[in-house]
Amino acid sequence: MKGKATIKSFDGCLEFSVEFLDTVTSKLIQKHLPLESTVNLWGDEIYFDTTIEVEPDDLTKNVSVGDLAYWPQGRCLCIFFGPTPASTASQPVPASEVALIGKVTVSKEKLRAIRIGSKISLRCD
Numbered sequence: 345m346k347g348k349a350t351i352k353s354f355d356g357c358l359e360f361s362v363e364f365l366d367t368v369t370s371k372l373i374q375k376h377l378p379l380e381s382t383v384n385l386w387g388d389e390i391y392f393d394t395t396i397e398v399e400p401d402d403l404t405k406n407v408s409v410g411d412l413a414y415w416p417q418g419r420c421l422c423i424f425f426g427p428t429p430a431s432t433a434s435q436p437v438p439a440s441e442v443a444l445i446g447k448v449t450v451s452k453e454k455l456r457a458i459r460i461g462s463k464i465s466l467r468c469d
Contacts, residue, residue, distance in 0.1 A: 346366040346370075347363070347364035347371075347374050348363055348364065349364065349374070349377060349467060349469060350362070350466075350467055350469055351464055351465070352465050352467075353383075353458060353462050353463065354462070354463040355462065355463075358450075358457065360448055360450035361469075362412055362448055362449075363449070364446040367443070367444070367445060368401065368402070369398060369400040369401075369402060369414055370443075372396075373396060373421070374468065377466055377467060377468050378465060378467040378468065379396075379465070380464070381394065382461060382464075383458055383460060384420075386428055386439065387428035387436075388424070388425045388426025388436060388452070389423065389425070389426075389428045389436060389438070390423040390455060390458060391418070391422040391423070393419060393420050394421055396414075396419055399416065400414060400443035402444070403416075403443055404443075404444065405438055405441055405442070407436050407442065408424065409426060410447050411424045411444055412447060413442035413444050414445050415439070415442045416441075421466070422442060423448055423455065424436035425455045425456070426452060
């Protein structure tokens with residue numbers, strides 16, 4: 345893994361680390377940091393708009409709990425921490441293909457505490 349960042353909520357109730365993968369898409373995303381956005385939820389997935397437009401070459405629908413991914417269709421970053429509406433079991437499933445760009449180090453319980461509309465920031469360490 346290469347590169348680290350911190351995600352914080354503006355209300356101070358959530359702060360955790362991101363370790364970026366050493367991929368082309370991950371490096372392109374990191375060049376656009378810092379960024380601020382608003383949280384949305386889709387089941388046990390947090391996603392937030394980045395306005396970043398890149399064309400990843402490493403798309404997949406195979407994600408795991410703790411994965412951070414770029415969703416090109418929505419220009420969003422996604423954090424998977426459990427089943428989504430597309431899941432048929434306990435594993436998360438994205439709405440469409442994503443590019444894996446990192447891992448987060450935070451418990452599912454803390455991620456479940458964040459609310460739609462919360463303001464967050466993503467900054468390199």
